[in-house]
Amino acid sequence: MTGRGAEIPRPKPWTVRAADRQAYQGWQRLLTVIPGNLDRAWVALTSDPRQIDQRQHPLKGALGFVKVGGATLE
Known part of the structure; x- marks a missing residue:
């Protein structure tokens, strides 16, 4: 358990x-x-x-896609 001064992450945990x-x-x-x-x-x-x-524009090239569980996502 964290306490006083602990960082509270944003609700949507995107990295x-x-x-x-x-x-x-x-x-x-x-x-x-x-x-x-x-x-x-x-x-x-x-x-x-x-x-x-x-x-706000989409990333280009290899940065624009990621493979997750065998599926290619934007």
């Missing part, structure tokens, strides 16, 4: 991973400069990751 070190470092820089906007982006990405609009 977002950086494709490379540059993406990770960019995310960290944004976190220090615009944490509110970055939080809104995180919510948008994890609440409906398949949404496509003017700001």
Whole structure:
């Protein structure tokens, strides 16, 4: 059991991973400069990751698909 100060995960447990070190470092820089906007982006990405609009686009190439239990998913 966790207690005071323990991190409480978001309700939808999506895991977002950086494709490379540059993406990770960019995310960290944004976190220090615009944490509110970055939080809104995180919510948008994890609440409906398949949404496509003017700001959210699907990943391209090998990053756009994953195999789960033999099935290929977006």
